[in-house]
Structure formats: structure tokens, C-alpha cells
Amino acid sequence: MKFVAKIWPRLYIAIAIVFFVAPLLSMARFAFQRIPVISLGKDNLFKRWTIDGLLTTLRDPEFLHSLSVSLKVAFFTVLVLLFLMVPTTLWVHLSAPRWRGVVETVTILPYVVPPIALVVGVSGTYRSIAPWFLASNYSLVPFYAILAMPFTFRSLDVGIKALDLRTLVDAAKSLGASSLRVMWNVLLPNLRTSLINAAFLTITVVLGEFTIASLLLKRTLPMYMAQAQGSEPQGALGLGLLILVLTTILFTLVSIIRKKDSKSINVKNINVGMVP
Amino acid sequence: MSALEFVNVSKSFGDVNALNNFTIALEQGELVSLLGPSGCGKTTALRIAAGFETSDTGSILLGSTNIISLPAHQRRMGMVFQSYSLFPHLNIRDNVAFGLKVRGVPGDVRKKRAGEMLDLVRLSDLGHRMPHQISGGQQQRVALARALATEPHVLLLDEPLSALDAKIRVEVRDEIRRLNRDLGVTTMFVTHDQDEAMSISDRICVMNNGVIEQIGSPRDVYNNPATSFVAHFVGSINSLPRGNTRVLIRPENLVLATHGEIAQWRGAVTDITFVGAFTKISVVLDNDKSSVSVLAISSQIDHNIAIGKNIGINEEIR
Amino acid sequence: MALTGISSLGQSDPKGGSHTRTPLQRFQLPVKFKPIGLIPFFGFVGLFLVWPAISLFRLAIQPTKNSDISAMREAITGDYLDSFIYTIKLSLLTALLGVLLGSLLAASVLRIERPRWFRNFMTSFAGVAANLGGIPLAFAFIAALGTQGLITKMIDYFGINLSDAGFRISNFAGITIVYLYFQIPLMFLIMVPAFNGLRASWSEAAASLGAAPWQYWRYVGLPLLTPALLGGFLLLFSNAFSAYATAYALSSGGARLVPVQIRFFLQGNTITGKDNLGYALAAWMIIIMLITMTGYLFVRRRAEKWQQ
Numbered sequence: 001m002k003f004v005a006k007i008w009p010r011l012y013i014a015i016a017i018v019f020f021v022a023p024l025l026s027m028a029r030f031a032f033q034r035i036p037v038i039s040l041g042k043d044n045l046f047k048r049w050t051i052d053g054l055l056t057t058l059r060d061p062e063f064l065h066s067l068s069v070s071l072k073v074a075f076f077t078v079l080v081l082l083f084l085m086v087p088t089t090l091w092v093h094l095s096a097p098r099w100r101g102v103v104e105t106v107t108i109l110p111y112v113v114p115p116i117a118l119v120v121g122v123s124g125t126y127r128s129i130a131p132w133f134l135a136s137n138y139s140l141v142p143f144y145a146i147l148a149m150p151f152t153f154r155s156l157d158v159g160i161k162a163l164d165l166r167t168l169v170d171a172a173k174s175l176g177a178s179s180l181r182v183m184w185n186v187l188l189p190n191l192r193t194s195l196i197n198a199a200f201l202t203i204t205v206v207l208g209e210f211t212i213a214s215l216l217l218k219r220t221l222p223m224y225m226a227q228a229q230g231s232e233p234q235g236a237l238g239l240g241l242l243i244l245v246l247t248t249i250l251f252t253l254v255s256i257i258r259k260k261d262s263k264s265i266n267v268k269n270i271n272v273g274m275v276p
Numbered sequence: 277m278s279a280l281e282f283v284n285v286s287k288s289f290g291d292v293n294a295l296n297n298f299t300i301a302l303e304q305g306e307l308v309s310l311l312g313p314s315g316c317g318k319t320t321a322l323r324i325a326a327g328f329e330t331s332d333t334g335s336i337l338l339g340s341t342n343i344i345s346l347p348a349h350q351r352r353m354g355m356v357f358q359s360y361s362l363f364p365h366l367n368i369r370d371n372v373a374f375g376l377k378v379r380g381v382p383g384d385v386r387k388k389r390a391g392e393m394l395d396l397v398r399l400s401d402l403g404h405r406m407p408h409q410i411s412g413g414q415q416q417r418v419a420l421a422r423a424l425a426t427e428p429h430v431l432l433l434d435e436p437l438s439a440l441d442a443k444i445r446v447e448v449r450d451e452i453r454r455l456n457r458d459l460g461v462t463t464m465f466v467t468h469d470q471d472e473a474m475s476i477s478d479r480i481c482v483m484n485n486g487v488i489e490q491i492g493s494p495r496d497v498y499n500n501p502a503t504s505f506v507a508h509f510v511g512s513i514n515s516l517p518r519g520n521t522r523v524l525i526r527p528e529n530l531v532l533a534t535h536g537e538i539a540q541w542r543g544a545v546t547d548i549t550f551v552g553a554f555t556k557i558s559v560v561l562d563n564d565k566s567s568v569s570v571l572a573i574s575s576q577i578d579h580n581i582a583i584g585k586n587i588g589i590n591e592e593i594r
Numbered sequence: 595m596a597l598t599g600i601s602s603l604g605q606s607d608p609k610g611g612s613h614t615r616t617p618l619q620r621f622q623l624p625v626k627f628k629p630i631g632l633i634p635f636f637g638f639v640g641l642f643l644v645w646p647a648i649s650l651f652r653l654a655i656q657p658t659k660n661s662d663i664s665a666m667r668e669a670i671t672g673d674y675l676d677s678f679i680y681t682i683k684l685s686l687l688t689a690l691l692g693v694l695l696g697s698l699l700a701a702s703v704l705r706i707e708r709p710r711w712f713r714n715f716m717t718s719f720a721g722v723a724a725n726l727g728g729i730p731l732a733f734a735f736i737a738a739l740g741t742q743g744l745i746t747k748m749i750d751y752f753g754i755n756l757s758d759a760g761f762r763i764s765n766f767a768g769i770t771i772v773y774l775y776f777q778i779p780l781m782f783l784i785m786v787p788a789f790n791g792l793r794a795s796w797s798e799a800a801a802s803l804g805a806a807p808w809q810y811w812r813y814v815g816l817p818l819l820t821p822a823l824l825g826g827f828l829l830l831f832s833n834a835f836s837a838y839a840t841a842y843a844l845s846s847g848g849a850r851l852v853p854v855q856i857r858f859f860l861q862g863n864t865i866t867g868k869d870n871l872g873y874a875l876a877a878w879m880i881i882i883m884l885i886t887m888t889g890y891l892f893v894r895r896r897a898e899k900w901q902q
Contacts, residue, residue: 009702016699016778020723022745023731023775026738037747084638091631099629105891106639112883113647114836116853117876120860121646124653124873142642149639201725210728210839211853215860225729226843237737240730244722251721255714328798348801349809355802361795365817375803378813408899419799426804 024244031238054242057228057235066224069137073220074206077144078199081152084145086195089156090187093165107153110146115211118143123215134216143212148202155201159194163187193257200254204247277340279304279462280325280430285334287320294320296486298334302430305460307453309473312483313509318466320486322432325464327351338429354423354461358435360415362407368394368418369403375426393421397451413444417451424459431456431463437472449476470510474498482506514568516541516561527556527571529592532578539588543568545581550574557581559589647880654874669874674855678878681835681852684766688773689830693823695774696781703782704789717786720779728839735772735844739763764845772844773834780833781826788822821897828890832883852879 034048057063092100113121122143126134133139168190172182188195210222221243228236278301287295295317302308310318323329325336327348335342343351362371370377373390381389394400397417402410410418416436423431433452437445453476456463467473473480474494482489482497482505490502501507507524514530515522518540533539546567547558555577557570570589581587654665670678703716738745739756740763746756762768792815800810838853845854852875859872 009705012698012702013706016695016702020719020775020779023734023738026744027730027734029744030737037742037744040744040747084635088632088635095631096629099632103632103635106636108887108891109639109643111832111836112880112887113643114838114853114879114883116836116838116856117650117879118643118646120856120872120876121650122642123860125646125649142638146639146643204725208725208728208730210842214839214842215857222729222839225733229729229733229843237733240733244726244730247725248718248722252718255718255721326798326802328801348798349804349806351802352804353802355799357795357799359793359795361793361799363796363799363814363818365814374800374805374813378800378803378805378809406899422799422803428802432802 024241027237027241031234031241034234051238053232053234054238057232057239060228060232060235062219063224063228063239066219066221069219070207070221073137073140073144074203076138076141077148077206078202080141080145081148081198081202082195085149085152085156085198086188086191089153089160090165090183093160094169104153104157107149110149115147115209116215118146119212119215122212137218139216140206140209140213140218140220144202144206144209147209147212148198148205151201152198155194155198156191159191163190196257197254200250204250207243207247278302278337279306279339280464281337282321282325283335283337285321285324285331285336287317287324287329287331293486295324295331298486298488300481300488300491302462302464304462305456306478307456307463307465307476309465309467309477309480310483311467311470311473311480311510312489314468315485316483317486318468318483319434321483322434322464322466325430326353326355326432352426352429354426354428354431356416356419356423356431356433356436358438360407360412360419360439362415362418362422364407366407367403368399368405368407368410371407371418372422372425374422379426389425390421393425394418396424396455397421411444412440413448416440416448420452420455424455424461428461431461433463433465435466435468437467437469445472452476474510480510482509484509512569515566516568517564517566523591525591527569528554530568530570531590531592532557532570532572532581533588533590535578537588537590539590541568541589542586543589545583545585545587548581548583557587559587562586650873650877650880654870654877656870665870665874666877669871669878674871674875677850677852677855677875680766680850682882684769684773684851685831685834688770688777688834689827691770691774692777692781692830693827696778696826697785697823699778700782700785700789704786717783720782723779724776724783726776729843731772731775732840732843735763735768735775739768739771769841769844769851772840773837777830777834780830784822784826784829785819788819792818821893825890825893825897828886828893832886832890835882835886836879 031053032049032051034050035044088103092103110118123134126139165187168186169182172186177185207221209220210226212218213220213223214226225236225239228239281301282298285295285298286293298317298321300308310321312318320329324331327343327346331344335344337343338351362368363374366374369387369390372393373386376386376389391400391403394403397420399414399417399421402414402418407415407418416439419436436452437448440448449472452463452465455461465473465476477494479491480494480497481491484505490497490506492500492502497506497510501510501524504524507513511526513524513526515524541561541563543559543561545557546560547556549556549558553574554571555574557572557577559568559570560566561568568589654669657664668674703713706712735743737743739761740746741757743763749756763772796814796818797810800814801807805813836853838851838857841851841854842857856872856875856879859875
């Protein structure tokens with residue numbers, strides 16, 4: 001019995017790791033080895049590996065353009081979110097605690113409206129009223145801010161709860177600091193972890209979002225990848241892997257920062273963007 | 277035959293000897309405290325008795341049966357934790373009845389018995405509340421009722437008062453003592469608080485670094501400490517020079533020298549703290565600058581004593 | 595409520611300065627109407643989420659030119675009903691499997707205490723995998739289990755032809771496997787803190803009261819995990835139900851999933867004749883998600899009561 005109890009978790013984890021790693025390895029092989037699967041055998045398993053496909057893609061002006069679009073949109077999304085959600089969350093905690101439940105429920109609304117439904121609604125409304133708005137690449141920004149709202153609020157909410165905000169504001173005020181100064185010199189540095197956490201998650205969400213971009217015909221990174229799948233498949237898959245690796249690094253950075261002032265996590269403050 | 281007996285129980289975690297040849301016997305109905313600083317092995321001993329921790333060597337006898345290899349749920353030991361540990365999804369009554377439920381006691385019997393147990397800890401009105409709706413002191417009394425509901429052979433208490441406020445702490449402490457006497461249940465009480473141990477125990481087992489320093493009645497341990505560790509840990513004590521050696525004397529066993537009397541020690545008063553019937557006078561001795569405190573009866577103190585004054589101290593003659 | 599605590603600090607000023615406003619009060623009470631600071635937030639959500647969503651319903655119930663029945667009704671008949679059933683079945687299955695396999699994975703990983711970094715690594719990886727959706731994920735599975743996939747080829751080597759067995763990466767079984775790639779890690783991330791929330795002293799208390807391990811799990815562990823399991827199930831369901839990019843990239847637009855169906859009615863700028871139907875399908879999606887997320891909120895609020 002003891003032996004079985006010791007073995008089964010390891011066995012199960014091993015199977016899980018195979019399930020999670022095998023597709024990535026297959027993707028890597030396809031991206032970096034110039035041999036069709038049909039003719040793959042023992043003798044040529046380690047032959048003709050090259051990153052040329054990826055390099056070609058990385059030099060593609062279309063790729064560079066889509067990357068710059070995605071990065072700009074990501075930057076402005078983070079900016080909009082911070083300017084919107086930081087004052088809102090602080091206000092909820094300082095001035096209108098009774099509204100916390102309402103605000104929290106509203107921040108969950110983006111889960112109620114799937115991206116595909118949102119984009120249908122958006123084109124049904126804005127296309128006739130403000131076509132110039134949907135024509136701009138930056139029309140993605142407010143909708144991406146909506147997608148990132150649930151975990152941004154949660155991250156800030158948890159950070160502020162851990163702060164003992166009132167004591168902090170009281171202390172700063174009693175020392176004669178102005179409201180803006182309290183915000184800038186006291187609250188923001190203390191919310192650093194929450195802010196970085198939310199910002200990084202937002203960036204990953206924006207860099208991976210496909211549904212809205214594709215239906216609004218915006219040439220973002222995921223759109224480029226979907227199209228390159230046909231013309232330059234090796235490069236597209238290599239790019240997909242590259243983004244995956246970069247995302248992993250981003251996430252590891254976030255978790256290291258989160259560890260630094262680690263708090264216990266529970267169901268209430270898990271940060272997952274749900275946009276597959 | 278003892279109710280519960282530890283025989284040469286040893287346990288080490290890596291290089292640390294948590295418990296070394298721990299041997300003690302609890303008589304039926306007795307309340308014994310394991311007292312010591314954190315890391316002295318008291319909690320380890322309790323957890324080995326409960327079956328949550330395995331021992332490296334030794335045996336634990338319940339009556340005449342060695343239960344060392346029995347899993348925790350077959351040992352019939354009631355346990356109360358520092359953190360109350362009531363099941364948060366069950367109401368108070370169901371918490372108390374939990375032990376009966378897993379033993380297959382029918383519902384109506386369970387309910388009746390849980391009611392009786394709640395009467396016993398005077399919480400009969402709270403049966404339908406949830407744990408998060410009652411105070412810490414009430415939660416701990418429910419935990420006591422829950423542990424006693426199954427009529428355990430032994431009641432094990434792991435720092436049960438540490439999370440409570442000072443006033444509630446005394447209430448629950450007295451409750452434990454009362455239950456122990458009324459029900460005659462053998463009780464093992466782990467604490468780091470000497471006042472708690474003194475006021476509640478039949479016997480105290482003072483521990484340090486995994487070893488028993490002394491076992492004795494509270495009076496015994498206080499008045500005749502077996503080792504310097506016990507003397508320092510139980511109550512406060514002064515170390516004063518006498519010839520080439522030092523003597524240990526409790527503050528209440530020192531008296532201020534009256535005018536003209538020859539004093540064994542002299543020193544300058546550094547602080548005077550009034551604590552009701554008694555007054556604590558802190559003194560720095562002239563000859564070796566060691567700090568000493570004297571606990572004097574407030575009404576007998578000379579009004580001329582003030583901070584900075586030089587006074588004489590003698591050992592009380594009994 | 596919270597305000598009284600703060601302003602009383604200003605009023606308790608012993609020098610009698612209670613008539614002059616302290617800086618604190620200025621910060622606290624700029625206006626009488628407390629939610630005024632929330633106007634930008636509600637305005638933003640209203641403009642970019644609520645208005646488009648509500649407009650969907652308005653557009654969906656508009657009378658249709660060339661049809662007798664309303665688009666809302668048509669969206670749940672015939673092929674469209676099949677699509678909904680197909681999507682709900684897929685979401686239910688991947689949510690159930692995700693709950694089961696993800697919880698098992700969390701329990702297994704928590705059992706392994708050394709090496710220390712392993713738990714952190716698994717949590718980080720799960721964070722990546724749970725967020726990995728859309729195009730790269732579809733690519734990875736096409737490369738692994740597509741007709742020309744590496745794993746397909748390896749299995750073929752052992753004499754099992756996936757294709758002949760009726761398996762396609764774009765059919766029900768295929769999409770289920772692909773979705774599990776993000777469903778399992780999502781459940782893992784939900785269950786790790788839930789398992790950690792089970793205090794050791796609860797299982798010890800149960801044991802000291804005579805409960806065998808299975809009785810502890812039956813009467814204590816499982817009831818305490820139920821909110822996380824149930825909430826996780828609802829989250830996973832909504833996650834799968836609203837997923838679009840993965841399904842789209844897997845099947846190049848031909849899948850029977852509702853989100854992919856909606857796309858037909860909204861091909862970029864061109865509006866097809868039956869665009870009301872697109873709105874109606876989206877509206878029905880929102881209705882289903884509304885039910886799911888209401889359930890989720892309900893479960894969470896109940897759990898929060900005794901989690902404090």
C-alpha cells in the first residue's frame with residue numbers, strides 16, 4: 001500500500017508531463033527540421049535541423065509590422081487599465097467600501113460575454129456610429145482592457161487588502177502629505193507587485209488574443225501567425241514556439257516577483273486570463 | 277497500572293534530537309502539563325501519543341497495551357489544538373457529534389449526546405451556529421466538547437489557550453480543570469506558559485532540548501527546582517553573589533533591610549513598580565553590578581525609598 | 595462604515611480643531627455621493643462591454659426581412675441547435691475531465707515535497723499552459739496529432755493508425771484532447787490553493803475523533819473542497835464554451851462549434867444576409883454564460899462565508 005501511495009503520484013505526473021511536452025516537441029521538430037514526417041526514421045533523426053524558417057519569418061517586414069502593432073496595443077492597454085483600475089480600486093477601498101461587491105461583480109462581466117460575442121456586438125454598434133474608431137488599430141485597446149479587467153482588479157484588490165490602506169493613508173496624511181503625493185509616493189510603491197503582476201498578464205493576453213483582432217481585421221501578431229501558417233509554416237511554428245518561450249520567461253519573472261513578497265493564495269485571487 | 281505511559285520514547289528530525297528517552301507515566305484522572313520553551317520536544321511527545329508522529333524508539337502504553345504501531349484513528353485519544361480546528365462546514369452540534377458519526381452511532385443518540393456535551397461546556401444555545409459565528413473562547417470550548425464526546429482514554433491538549441485573550445484564557449483554563457476533575461479523564465496539557473501550567477496541573481513535567489528536567493507538583497517544581505534551567509524557567513529568580521559562588525533566590529524571598537540592620541547585599545534602586553498588593557523594586561548591586569528584583573508587600577515598604585537611593589537587601593529567614 | 599473609523603481620528607483631536615477640516619477629511623470626503631469616483635469605471639465598462647452586449651439582443655430580436663420566425667428562435671433550431679448541443683457537450687466533457695485530471699495533478703504535485711523547486715516549476719508551467727490558447731496551441735497539436743503529426747507517426751509505427759480509427763484533430767475527440775491542454779492546468783491552478791487551504795489540524799482532529807482516512811475525505815476533505823471543485827467546473831465550462839481561436843485554427847473555420855459558426859455571419863466587413871442570426875447566436879452564448887457565471891458567483895459567495 002505504502003509503495004503504491006508513493007508511486008502513483010509520480011507516475012501520474014510523468015504521464016501529465018509527456019502530455020504537455022509532446023506537442024511542444026513535435027512543434028519544435030516541425031519548425032526546425034527540414035524532413036517530412038513520412039520519411040523520418042532512425043538514421044535521419046538528427047539531420048537537417050535548422051532555424052532558417054524562423055529567421056526568414058523574423059526578417060519578414062509583415063512580421064515586424066504586426067509585432068509593432070501588438071506591442072503598441074499592449075502598451076496602451078496596460079496604460080488604460082492602470083489609469084482606470086488603480087483609482088477605481090483605491091476609491092472602492094477608501095471611499096465607497098459598500099460598492100466593492102458591485103465593482104467586483106462587474107469585473108467578472110467580461111467572462112459572461114465571450115470575446116466572439118463581444119466582437120459581434122461591437123461591430124453591430126460601432127460600425128454604423130463610429131466607423132473611424134474601428135478602422136484604427138487602437139480600437140483594440142479598450143476591448144483588451146475589458147478582457148484583462150477581471151484579473152487586474154483581483155490583483156489590485158488583493159494587494160490593497162494586504163496593505164492596511166487606511167493606516168497607511170492616515171500615517172501619510174498626518175505627516176502632511178497631499179492626496180496626490182500619498183498616491184504617488186506611498187500607495188503605488190506598495191502596490192508594485194500587484195501592478196507588475198497585472199501588467200505582465202495583460203501583455204501576455206494582448207500578445208495572444210486572436211478572436212477580436214481577427215474579426216476586426218487587425219494585423220496583430222496572432223493574426224500574422226495564422227496567415228503565415230499557409231505561406232511559411234515552419235517560420236510560423238518557430239514563431240509560435242518563440243512566443244511560448246518568451247511567455248514562460250514572463251510568467252517565471254512574475255512568479256519570482258510574487259514570491260518576493262509572497263502571500264498565501266486562495267481561490268479568490270488566482271490570476272488566469274481566460275482567452276484561449 | 278498507569279493510564280498513559282511513555283517508555284524511552286526518542287525522536288529526531290535530521291540532526292535535531294527532538295525527544296530523548298522520554299519516560300513518564302500518567303495516573304488515571306491526572307492532569308499533567310508538559311512545560312518548556314518552544315522546541316523543547318513537548319509538542320512532539322504529544323503528537324507521538326496521538327499518533328500523528330512516529331517515534332524512532334520506545335513504546336507508548338495505554339493501560340497495559342502498547343499502542344505505538346496503532347494508526348491515529350484507532351487510538352481513542354481526544355485532541356484539542358491551538359487553532360481550535362473546528363470543521364468550518366459543520367455547525368457546532370455536528371462538530372461535537374463528528375466522532376460519534378464516524379463510529380456509526382445512530383443519529384438520535386448522536387444528537388442527544390452532542391446536546392449533553394454542549395451542556396457540559398455551557399454552550400447549549402449555540403448548537404445551530406457555524407464555527408465562524410462564535411468567539412475564539414467558545415470555539416475552544418466546543419473543541420473540548422467534541423474531543424470528550426467519544427469518551428477518549430486520554431485528552432491531549434496542544435497549547436489550547438495560546439490563541440485566546442488573557443481574560444478568556446483564564447475562563448477556558450478553569451473549564452479544562454473542571455472537566456478533568458468532573459469526568460476523571462486523564463489529561464496531558466502542553467504549554468510554554470508557566471502560569472498556566474502552575475494553576476492547572478496535578479504535576480508538571482519541565483522539558484528542555486528533548487529531555488525531562490524535572491517532574492513534580494507545581495509547588496515542588498517552584499520551591500525545589502531540580503536544575504538551574506527549571507529555576508529560571510519557572511517563575512523569576514535572582515542570581516546573587518555569596519562568597520565565591522552565586523545563590524538563586526526568588527524575588528519574594530528577598531526582603532529590604534530595615535534601618536541600621538546589616539545587609540547581605542547593597543545596591544541602588546533603579547525602578548519601582550507598583551503591582552497592587554506587591555511592589556517590585558529593581559536594584560543594581562554595588563559589588564558586581566548585577567540586576568536584582570525584590571518583591572515586597574506594598575504596605576510594608578518604607579516611604580523614603582526612591583529611585584537612585586542605596587538600600588540593603590537580605591534573604592528572608594524562614 | 596469604514597469611513598467612520600477614519601474620520602473619528604480627525605475628530606478626536608484633543609486641541610479642539612474639529613471644526614477645521616484636517617487633510618485627512620479633505621481626502622476622505624470631497625463629495626457627499628460616494629460612488630462618484632466609480633463613474634469612469636462604470637462608464638468604461640458600459641461603453642465597451644455592456645452597450646455592445648445589450649445591442650446584440652436588440653439586433654437579434656429585430657424583425658427579419660426574409661424569414662417568418664425571429665432570429666432568436668431560429669438560432670436554437672436545426673443545425674444551430676446541433677451546434678449548441680455539440681459545443682455544450684464538448685465544454686461539459688472537457689470541464690469534467692479537466693476537473694478530474696487537474697485535481698489529481700494538483701494532489702500528486704503537492705505530495706512531492708522535494709525537490710523544492712518542482713512545485714514552483716509546475717505552478718509556473720501551469721500558468722503558461724492555462725493561458726496558452728489559440729494559434730500556437732493549435733499549431734503544436736497539428737504538429738503532434740495531425741495527419742502528418744509526429745505522435746501520429748510514432749503511434750503508426752506501433753501499428754495503430756489514428757486516421758483509420760476515425761481520429762481527427764478537428765473532430766470531437768481531437769478538440770477534446772486539445773482543450774484539455776489548457777483545462778487541466780487551469781484546474782490545477784484552482785486546486786493547489788484549495789488543497790493547501792485544508793489545514794493539517796483538520797485531518798488530525800478527524801483522526802483523533804476516530805475517523806479513518808476515507809472517512810476524513812468523505813465527511814471533511816471533500817465537502818471543504820466542493821466550492822473549489824464546483825467553481826472550477828463552472829469556470830472550465832465557460833472557458834471551453836467561449837474558446838474560439840483554438841477551434842478556428844484547428845479546423846480552418848469548418849468546425850461545428852458555435853463561436854466558429856458565428857464567424858460566418860461576420861466575415862470581416864461584409865455582412866451576410868442573415869446577420870441577425872449571428873447576433874442571435876452570440877446572444878444565446880451570453881445567456882448560457884450568464885447562467886454559468888451566476889452559478890460561479892453563487893458558489894464563491896457561499897464559500898467565502900466560512901473561508902474567512
